[in-house]
Amino acid sequence: MNTESLPAIFIDAAIVNNFVLSMFLGICPFLGVSAKKETAVRMGLAVIFVMLVSSMCAYGINIVLELAGAPYLRLICYIAVIASAVQLVEMVIKKFSPALFRALGIFLPLITTNCAILGLALFQTQNEYNFVQCLVYALGAGAGFTIALTVMAGMREKLELADVPDIAQGAAITLILAGILSLAFMGFAGLGG
Amino acid sequence: MSTQENTPRTLDVFLRGLWEENPVFVMLLGMCPVLAVTNKVINCFAMGVSATFVLVMSSLIVSLLRNYIPKQVRIASYIVIIATFVTIVDYAIQAISLDLYDSLGAFIQLIVVNCIILGRAEAFASRNTPPKAVLDAIGMGIGFTFALLCLGVVREALGNGTLLMDTPWEISLFGPRFAPWSVMILPPGGFFVLGLQILFFNWLRKKLQRRKTAAEQA
Numbered sequence: 001m002n003t004e005s006l007p008a009i010f011i012d013a014a015i016v017n018n019f020v021l022s023m024f025l026g027i028c029p030f031l032g033v034s035a036k037k038e039t040a041v042r043m044g045l046a047v048i049f050v051m052l053v054s055s056m057c058a059y060g061i062n063i064v065l066e067l068a069g070a071p072y073l074r075l076i077c078y079i080a081v082i083a084s085a086v087q088l089v090e091m092v093i094k095k096f097s098p099a100l101f102r103a104l105g106i107f108l109p110l111i112t113t114n115c116a117i118l119g120l121a122l123f124q125t126q127n128e129y130n131f132v133q134c135l136v137y138a139l140g141a142g143a144g145f146t147i148a149l150t151v152m153a154g155m156r157e158k159l160e161l162a163d164v165p166d167i168a169q170g171a172a173i174t175l176i177l178a179g180i181l182s183l184a185f186m187g188f189a190g191l192g193g
Numbered sequence: 194m195s196t197q198e199n200t201p202r203t204l205d206v207f208l209r210g211l212w213e214e215n216p217v218f219v220m221l222l223g224m225c226p227v228l229a230v231t232n233k234v235i236n237c238f239a240m241g242v243s244a245t246f247v248l249v250m251s252s253l254i255v256s257l258l259r260n261y262i263p264k265q266v267r268i269a270s271y272i273v274i275i276a277t278f279v280t281i282v283d284y285a286i287q288a289i290s291l292d293l294y295d296s297l298g299a300f301i302q303l304i305v306v307n308c309i310i311l312g313r314a315e316a317f318a319s320r321n322t323p324p325k326a327v328l329d330a331i332g333m334g335i336g337f338t339f340a341l342l343c344l345g346v347v348r349e350a351l352g353n354g355t356l357l358m359d360t361p362w363e364i365s366l367f368g369p370r371f372a373p374w375s376v377m378i379l380p381p382g383g384f385f386v387l388g389l390q391i392l393f394f395n396w397l398r399k400k401l402q403r404r405k406t407a408a409e410q411a
Contacts, residue, residue, distance in 0.1 A: 022380045026228035028308065031224070071283070075302055076276040080269070115225045117308045122299045167399060171221055172392040179384030186379065 002128045006136045009129075010034065011055060013140030016191050019116050020148040026116030030149060031174055040153035043111075044146025050111050051120055053089055054082040055138035058121035061133055094142050098182040116145060196211070207332040214387055216309045216333055217340035218394045223309040226300050227341060228383040230242045234357050237345035239293055241338025243286065243301060248310050248337075249330040252318040256326035259319045271314045272305070279304045309337060348388050354379030 004012075019025045026047075061077050092188045094101045111117060113142050120141050124134045151152055216222045222378060226244070230236040251274050255262075262270045283301050285292045294301070304310065313333055318326040354371040356364045376382050 022385065024380065025303075026224050027224040027228060028222075031221070072280055075280050075283070076273060077306060077307055079272055079276055083269070083272070104261060110342055115303045118306050126299070167395040168392050169203055172388050172395065175384050175388030176389065179381045181387060182384055183376070183381040186381065 002133065004132070006133065009133055009136050010140040010143075011157055011191060013125065013137050014144035014147065015185070015188045018144040018148055018185055019141050020145055021185045025096065025119040025121070026111075026145060027112060029114060030145075030152065030178070031171065034152040034174075035156055036147050037150060037153045037157060040149040041146065044142070044149050047111055047114075047143030047145050049089075050086055050117055051138040051142040052135065053085055055124060055134045057081050058124060058180050059134050060123050074125070075152050079118060082117060082121065084101070095157070116141070118128050148181070148185075152178065155181070206291070207328045209329075209332060211212055211332055211336045212340065214333075215336045215340060216312075217337060220312075222312060223307045223337065224387075225303065226307065227344065228387060229378075230297055230300050231341055231344040231383060231386075232348050232352065232378040233296070233359065234342065234345045234349050235293070235360050236296055237341035238338070239286065239297060240300065241334070241341045243282045244304055244307065244310070244337055245326060246282060247275060247304055248313060248334045249327055251275045251310060251314055252326045252330035253323055255314045255318040256323045262319075267319065268315070270310070271311060271319075275310055275314070276305050296359075297361045323400060343390060344383070344386050345392075350378045350384055352379075352382060396411025 013019070017023055020027065020030050026154060029047075034040050058078055058081075061073070061081055065071055065074055077138065120138060124137055125139075129137055130165075156174065159177065161175065214220060217227055218225070223244075226240055230240045251271070254274050255271055258270075279302060281305070286297070286301060299373060313330060317329050321329070346356065350366055351374045353365045353373050354365060355364060374382075377386070
């Protein structure tokens, strides 16, 4: 059992060990969707949501697999159950809240097979968090992802006005920018224990 | 992507993954492990070999089963196939070297969601015969390993002053008085080195292109 306090878990997941900038999880959406601030925020919300759902699923699956004595099936079960759970939730949202669906809509299926989601499930198992700790961890990781994405989008909007050399356009300049941002986040190391 | 009517020559299938469609530098796929594990050369090597193994085996199986998997559930089936091989690799590495397993962390298991593997299964292996699919997978795997090593060599050399650290063949590059740039083995170094290398490859590609057009005009 892990006895870390809840605020410590939250700060650790959101800032100190930021999923994108220091653990390199979810780089693809980070590079792909960070061109505009508005989409970045929506994507962030969708990620928080999927993380909460998948964290709960992973917690349940882990208990079942421990009882069945089959930990080698963990990876396959996680990915299959999380993907179908998100699909199910997507259908429910579409039925009951079209407005929310429009806001999160296209991103939901995309992020299901994102390494940040599976990474979260694996780390929470590794750290042996209890149910509440898992939820706080998922919330923190999602918040950290949103922060990184929004800050990056703000920087890229400014970058559009700058005169970037031809060969550096696109991925190259974005990665170097991400490096500087990651350097800034290194300053938080050691915060929150 | 290539279809049955217009299949590329066998050797081209293999070489394409190395240069023209290099998964990392050109298609920008599978970036997470590329940035995360490249702080040591040995990690890059282990990651490259595991990803190549998973890629080859899953391409083979997907290609063999391509006429049996119904179209509606194909992605789910591919993921289950891939996850099976990743579990095998995960346990194998744990058995071979626990140190290596600890330093790669969750990234071995995260090969499941690596877009390169699912991408090749969907775009190539599901439409081609097994030998061709395997060849394509080997090409892509080597291209991926090559990209990992490109980053790993630079990061380890600058960040630690060594090559092949933590192995019996460790080489010290700059002598004992070298002050390591520790930022290179920390997360920001990964972003910087990858950014600069993509820049370099873009420049190289543009230069080759220009030379080609000049030669055609002359």
